Amino acid sequence: MLPKYKRILLKLSGESLMGDKSFGLDPAVIEKYARDIKEIVDLGVQVAVVIGGGNIYRGMNEGETGIERAHGDYMGMLATVINGMAMQAMLEKVGVYTRLQSAIKMEQVAEPYIRRRAIRHVEKGRVVIFGAGTGNPYFTTDTAGSLRAIEMQADVILKGTRVDGIYTADPEKDPTATKFNTITFQECISKNLRVMDMTAFTLCMENSLPIIVFDMNKPGNLRRVVSGEKVGTLVRG
Numbered sequence: 001m002l003p004k005y006k007r008i009l010l011k012l013s014g015e016s017l018m019g020d021k022s023f024g025l026d027p028a029v030i031e032k033y034a035r036d037i038k039e040i041v042d043l044g045v046q047v048a049v050v051i052g053g054g055n056i057y058r059g060m061n062e063g064e065t066g067i068e069r070a071h072g073d074y075m076g077m078l079a080t081v082i083n084g085m086a087m088q089a090m091l092e093k094v095g096v097y098t099r100l101q102s103a104i105k106m107e108q109v110a111e112p113y114i115r116r117r118a119i120r121h122v123e124k125g126r127v128v129i130f131g132a133g134t135g136n137p138y139f140t141t142d143t144a145g146s147l148r149a150i151e152m153q154a155d156v157i158l159k160g161t162r163v164d165g166i167y168t169a170d171p172e173k174d175p176t177a178t179k180f181n182t183i184t185f186q187e188c189i190s191k192n193l194r195v196m197d198m199t200a201f202t203l204c205m206e207n208s209l210p211i212i213v214f215d216m217n218k219p220g221n222l223r224r225v226v227s228g229e230k231v232g233t234l235v236r237g
């Protein structure tokens with residue numbers, strides 16, 4: 001079957017890599033995600049990945065840590081490179097060619113971010129992992145994901161989460177919450193639904209980049225999403 005999307009950007013949170021742990025990385029979870037990614041690479045989908053860093057460090061907690069926000073944000077960006085390296089190792093373990101590109105130069109472990117080179121990699125069937133977010137403090141990896149997806153002319157950004165889509169209210173708190181199959185950017189704003197932070201969301205909206213929010217932990221879901229099955233919630237213009 002031909003996949004619906006030819007080029008995708010997958011955004012995973014750092015926390016998703018923790019599994020049931022309260023900190024750091026769970027290799028079993030990363031390997032599972034690597035196998036899910038392999039499945040869609042084998043379908044011919046061009047894949048770029050952005051992973052967060054929240055399992056290791058977030059820069060925003062200046063009040064708690066006493067570490068200045070911008071300084072902490074750079075620490076957070078470095079955390080995303082650790083996660084990216086872990087994902088790279090697992091992808092290669094399961095037989096997927098990869099490249100890690102970093103928005104902060106660290107040439108011993110990653111290529112610098114070069115847009116045209118990243119595009120060439122995915123065209124050749126390599127999975128490109130973008131580390132170090134946007135390279136700038138005061139941003140998030142959701143924004144990095146949106147930005148890179150737009151730069152790469154991806155067809156869609158796939159936000160893999162623990163819940164299976166966007167709900168009228170938080171389904172973990174409100175049992176009457178119902179799920180949207182599709183929703184427009186405007187509706188998300190008018191209903192005050194938080195899909196991503198505002199910067200990331202606005203980038204997608206202004207550049208007509210659809211977002212699919214789906215449950216990354218359900219086996220086969222990533223393949224279903226790229227195949228065009230109605231999984232999760234599609235946010236569109």
Ligand code: UDP
Pocket residue numbers: 012013014015051052053054055057058059060072073074075076077079080132133134135136137138139140141142143144
């Ligand atoms: N970060 C940043 N600029 C970026 C991306 C990330 O400063 O472009 C920092 C920021 O401190 C953030 C941390 O890196 O808290 C980890 O990223 P994020 O919180 O987005 O990770 P996630 O929630 O997806 O695990």
